[in-house]
Amino acid sequence: MFSVFKKYIESKATLSDDEWAFIESVSNVKKFRKHQLVLKEGDVWNFHAFICDGCVRRYSTDADNVEHTIQFSIENWWTGDRESLLNETPSKLNIEAIENTTVLLIHKDDFDKICEKIPTFSSIISSILQKSMNTMQKRIQADISYTAEEKYLHFLEFYPQLANRVPRHMLASYLGVTPETLSRIRKLAYKK
Amino acid sequence: MFSVFKKYIESKATLSDDEWAFIESVSNVKKFRKHQLVLKEGDVWNFHAFICDGCVRRYSTDADNVEHTIQFSIENWWTGDRESLLNETPSKLNIEAIENTTVLLIHKDDFDKICEKIPTFSSIISSILQKSMNTMQKRIQADISYTAEEKYLHFLEFYPQLANRVPRHMLASYLGVTPETLSRIRKLAYKK
DNA sequence: CCATTCTCTTGATAAATGTCAAGATTTTTT
DNA sequence: AAAAAATCTTGACATTTATCAAGAGAATGG
Known part of the structure; x- marks a missing residue:
């Protein structure tokens, strides 16, 4: 499934084999069954997450227990909770797989290293942002x-x-x- | 009015005198009267804009000529139309001064140069984003x-x-x- | 394959918001 | 300071959306 991510990035810029080796070395591919939570409210989110395959939704739950879907993400999109990531605070969101889903996870520290080492990668990310x-x-x-x-x-x-x-x-x-x-x-x- | 911007950035990180000299050399301070448009629908937006003083609002106008306010920005905030800036397309938005307002404008090419030359600045900007x-x-x-x-x-x-x-x-x-x-x-x- | 659970639709009614019109208030201009 | 223009509020009524309840339909698990 790493190849899906590689293809996605290479559609935007070319990286060297060494660079790819480094990126792959810090990447974690994880599978989630339909209905499983990728992120649970209350946990701190530490990753950058790219959907290789499947579909997830990000949602919050209000005082009356009603769910509000903030975003759907399918293959070739990113997901996560930027607020929790940035402030290292417990997340107020849930991310739920609504299909069987394969996610590529990179820990934020590793992600920052990639950006430092590979300016091209960094600028791709900033253009995605x-x-x-x-x-x-x-x-x-x-x-x-x-x-x-x-x-x-x-x-x-x-x-x-x-x-x-x-x-x-x-x-x-x-x-x-x-x-x-x-x-x-x-x-x-x-x-x- | 440049000092307002300097103070804002220095609350986040320290830059050298040379770096400040360069930033100031590409900065334009412009005043807008209440009701004046900082950006007019149809024009291409080429700047990064920091409000030194005053208040503006960003709004769109729909088919029935009803205005929809997307955001208010006051001193120490940024404004602009990222879509027009990024894609170099005519803006679909207006930005209107709703008080007498002083804006610091940096052309996008100069802004990119600042970010290249001064990584600290670049990372401040990305954290603001x-x-x-x-x-x-x-x-x-x-x-x-x-x-x-x-x-x-x-x-x-x-x-x-x-x-x-x-x-x-x-x-x-x-x-x-x-x-x-x-x-x-x-x-x-x-x-x- | 059946039973169970979850999801979607429909109807009746209530609540929230929009529309139109008029008058009060505030701001701007002369 | 007066006149004009713009903004804000209020009322009556129309429209949109929510709520509650019930049943139809679809997906899921034994």
């Missing part, structure tokens, strides 16, 4: 501007692969509506 | 989890300085509700 910020900003824009129906259609447009892959009640919690509302929206959208 | 991502994520969580009233109270809690500084209709558009709804929420919140 930038893109990820753009994505988050678009999400915020959608959240404050759109009606529930518009949010759903927007999601379909931007993540068509995901719409059929994630359970609907999780999609509802991602969009910030109840499953019932999503169900009704879908019914209306079909008619059009 | 990380924090900013955490903030955005919390915003997303609030947007999908909270009722309008909770969003307002949450805003008061996290940005007490801002609540009295920004016009209410802009705050409403930041929270994703109409000015009328915000007005009613405030009335209820007082009673409690």
Whole structure:
């Protein structure tokens, strides 16, 4: 599964064999069954995590025990809890495999070493961060501007692969509506 | 006004006189009157922008000409349009001074040079980016989890300085509700 | 393959928020 | 200081979304 990661990085820049050897030496490939937690609320998150295969969702649980899905991540995306990673505080999030999933984990200390040793890698990562910020900003824009129906259609447009892959009640919690509302929206959208 | 920026950076790390001289040589301090646009939709944004004094808001305008405030930034924060900066595409956003505002602008090419020459600076910036991502994520969580009233109270809690500084209709558009709804929420919140 | 559990949909009703219109208040301009 | 413009609030009503309850449908485990 390391090859998936290698292919992903090499689509952005070329690294030497030595560099790859180092990266591989600090990489851990771990498999999670559907429903297993990659990160459990309360634990400190110490990794950078790349999805080689499968699908996970990041979510928080509110005072009424309702789950709110912050993000879905599929193969060739990253996941994790940046807040816990950065501040070394217990995470307030859960990350759950919603399919059988293979994750490549690199401990943050090792990750920092890679970035130090390999400036190319470092700049790839920073460009990924930038893109990820753009994505988050678009999400915020959608959240404050759109009606529930518009949010759903927007999601379909931007993540068509995901719409059929994630359970609907999780999609509802991602969009910030109840499953019932999503169900009704879908019914209306079909008619059009 | 350069001193404000210097003080901000020096609260995080120390740079040499030479390094400061270089940074200052590529910095542009620009003043904006209340209501003036720092960035106009359609223009390409080429800068990194630090607010020395004042307050701006970043907003988009939707198909019905309704404005949606994405973020407020005051002194000691950054502003700009990362998407336009990164992709060199016309911006879809406006940035408006909502007070008389002083901004320190550094052209992206110069900014990249600073980061190359001064690794300390570069790592300060990347840690700021990380924090900013955490903030955005919390915003997303609030947007999908909270009722309008909770969003307002949450805003008061996290940005007490801002609540009295920004016009209410802009705050409403930041929270994703109409000015009328915000007005009613405030009335209820007082009673409690 | 059946039973159980989980997920999705539908209906009835309640609650939250939006829309439109008008008046009060504040700010800006002259 | 007065007039004009912009902002904020309030009321009546419409629309959207949530809640609760029930049943249909799908996935899961023995």
